Amino acid sequence: MTNSPAVPFIAVVPARLASTRLPNKPLADIGGKPMVVRVAERARAAGASQVLVASDAPAVLDAARQHGFEAVLTRADHPSGTDRLAEVAAQFGWSDDTLIVNVQGDEPLIDPALVRGVAAHLAANPGCAIATAAHPITDPADIFNPNVVKVVLDARDIALYFSRAPIPWARDAYQPHWPEIGAMPTPPAAVTVYRHIGLYAYRAQFLRTYPTLTQAPIEQAEALEQLRALWHGERIAVLLTSDAPLPGVDTPADLARVQALFASGFASGAEKPMA
Template sequence: MSDFVVVIPARYGSTRLPGKPLLEIAGLPMVQHVWQRARESAAARVIIATDDARIEQAARAFGAEVVMTRADHHSGTDRLAEVAAVLGLPTQTLVVNVQGDEPLLPASAIDCVAERLAADAGASVATLAEAIEDVDTLFNPNVVKVVVDNTGRALYFSRAPIPWDRNAWKTQPPVRIESEGWLRHIGLYAYRAGFLADYVTWSPAPIEALEQLEQLRALYQGHRIQVATVTEPYPGGVDTPEDLERVRQVFL
């Protein structure tokens, strides 16, 4: 497959976990674990993107390539676009966005999303999904669902339980899932660098504002998103103190 670049956006500010990228796990800062997972992938280059000198210093100390970015970005996608511009990446370069709070992320998932985008020349973005097997997950608005077509391209993303089973659910919510067809979106993305340059020029789409889902901006603008379905459980990231303790236990 084509060479690809991994960019790890790492912000110091966090409401629930201030300084999250530098929190220690098994004697190393969290962002170092993420960087090590990315280095195990087939990426030609792994870059940490930050606006904080403390993260920059820590990352350079363990040997990472660092790009300093502006502090006013609204999202990690905006930060990726700046990195692609600073590095002068050709428009067809594949850029994988790996969140800086996923120290358990398998390198195989990074390779999978990059390979999926490389295989579809008509797609601008690729991402991952996994099967939903329980009703609580399906009806949880904090879990994003995705519907795909027969080529694996996304039709829509929503916080609602899509697709809606009109006949089975017309009177009351289900107590169990009776068939396949529901997918949980996993927020690992691969982009073409040219798409990133365009993305930051677009205003938020109406559907994006309603759902609070950035990926809907791409669909609204007519871009294609490929979705690869993973077959192994995808490890969660670190958003809360409880998550941090859970991950620390894994490394014991």
């Protein structure tokens, strides 16, 4: 990514200890430090004016504090990371225009430039409550994979819709092959399919409002919480990048891969995992 202008923002790292596929995931050792600390380091490298680890588990908070990061206890019953951020925003009483970036606690390879970029993108779009990111994809295996979330944009790169379905649907290219997904062609050159990157910047004012918003039918159907914001008329600015982010950690295999990358001094873009 190109360098983004510096804007003041706060990074919050929400981290739940419970995980069905990888127990105690935030505390998993990566190069001698817990994963949640590695994520917090990436947030700090992005230039955040404050980095907070938010968790319902005292062990996670202790690990963060032992490595010099602020940590705040949150409730255990939050249905989403956004709800957890809303509780943190309420606790700290941040002003309406404060920018908060949600850096997921299982993304130890997140590019600091991307974190900084979504904050700057939100600052540059005062009519939006949220900013996020996306990159183009062309592989039909990704386009038709329901675990790969797609986003369609308007002429100003504001999100029109997010979906697990292949959107936009290139009718003339896809229809002759449907439903034989294995035979689906790449989209025509005139159609750009964007994969949504699950990194968000919020205005504190929106975070105070979010817990009061009712769940949206499209949110429930797609299992995508950002659709609640669109359903209630909020606007989401999308930062486009040509680079696919490095994957996060969901499984023991993911953890082993990341541990090996840190052990080898692997660099993410121009910024290496910190020792």
